[in-house]
Amino acid sequence: MLTPSIREMEFVRSDGGTLASYTPGAHVKFALPAGERSYSLIDFEPVSTDSAITSYRFAVQLEAQSTGGSRHMHELAPGDEVLALPPGNDFPLVAAKPALLIAGGIGITPMISMATALRQSGTGFRFHYTGRTGAVMAYRDELEKAFGDHLALHFDDQPEKALNIGSMSASVSAEEHVYVCGPKGMIDAVKSAMEAAGVSADRIHFELFTSAAEQAGDTAFEVEVHATGEVFEIPPGKTIIDVLEAGGVDLIHDCLRGDCGICKTDVIEGLPDHRDVVLSDAEKAEGKVMQICVSRAKSARLVLDL
Template identity: 40%
Template sequence: MTSNIDNTLIHVTVTRREDQTDEIAVFDLSAADGNVLPAFEAGAHIDVVLGPELIRQYSLSNAPGSSSYRLGILNDPNSRGGSRQIHAELKAGAEVQISAPRNHFPLEMDAEHSLLIGGGIGITPMIAMAYALKAANKSFELHYCSRSEAKAAFLEELKREFGEQLVLHFDDAGDTGRINPKLLCAEAQPGTHLYVCGPGGFMDWVIEQAKAAGLPDKQIHFEYFNAEVDISGEAFEVYAEASDVTVQVGPNESIATALKAAGVKVQMSCEEGVCGTCICDVIEGIPDHRDHFLTDEEKEDNDQIALCCSRAKSARLVVDI
């Protein structure tokens, strides 16, 4: 089975909590045993373990090289429990387990110019990227899109640290203040790379606009943390070779759910096809990819599948779990 997860957990303490808006809290984490936390690169995220079946991913928002980890977490009204629990329970002094940092959203440091676009809480990885680019004396712009100034966290820090490189876009300021990704990309110098994170619909729109402006796919980078998934489709059979278990996956059932019901241990986290925790090797059959984690090239290879959301185009799949 392909594993994207380092199972070694780190025990950390919340050394500071600051509620910066009525919806966003910022948490500083340090190792509970006083040791130095593992180094991280811009774009990295960690898993926060909130319970046996409740693991959530959050981007690190401070400058790479920092001695602590900083998270900005939205108390999402559509939360499946993670953010609500964090906002309710993680006060200063609280302890929690996390994973080591992982980075599926790295910076291309050789880019001629970088456009960093954060929508809402999607600003968090962009802050770390802006710090890395500033430290390397690279050309970049940091665009922060929010419903209003009152809903935007980190503002004073961003204004202080990034000055003219920071461009603020508030919905309540009217059309003149709204971001125009197509124009930004059309006017960008050759070799510009775009990075975007935020709500799924916002990201889809920015990516579509960037492509319409002619920015090559390889210069468009993104990371989904929430996504709508459609697990419906025709029933099919899955044989878990390592476990020697065969299951029927129903029309509105995920492969992971069917396997777990049959006693197969499946590692899962997001359950939305964005984190990669449940990625598994495909030995036989053709996957119907529904995830936002695998690249287009990886999907074309058809040798991996996200068990939490993807289905099968063939009547039978054989997977290595």
């Protein structure tokens, strides 16, 4: 246990073989009883594609309202086996470009490997890590030892050390890329501030660590599949993808958190209730596209170009 709610785990192949290589920011998708869950790989030493990888390192936060994923990971004992896919990466580093890394809470995990790679390559970077209090922030000592003056720690309970997104956005250089991982509210705030400061969208990269939570007042709505005319009811607690796939509709998606953009779908009729971190404020206001993995509807029915 790194903190009262964050557990570090190391996995090896059950047959003793080597594991697939990966790039900074990568994750591994686990097939758990509650469904697929993805966790970022952690490296304080550079990963070489030329050397054999014998273990993967993760840190998993037990969510207060866990639907079974983080709880299952916290209940694993040494020797237990789980099924996992090879690493994937929806949050890659742009090579040879200076970086501003912003991590909130458990969103620190992919940033560690990114900072490690940037340090190894000699690429300039700034690293900001924020949490509610110092006690809930994993890896503080290791991070300070590994990254020294590159790292700044921020604590919500210490106003003088709280993360100042406004001043940070104003300091981004013309070549610098921004990477942010953490809660949705923080990602939205960073994106809005960076866009307002003139940082182009192609230099703002993000990863959300949890799915969009069910909100009080969520009600059922209908989705019409334009190609077939089929109509599905989406109840509270279920996503559009959940219901349509159960009904035999073939969909393309990946993260199921609203941050990879793969499931972006055109809206023919209706008003989306956007809950992703992918679309820009302008796209959300226009209402012509939506991320069907997390977003819902403000109208009684959506007609989607599926």
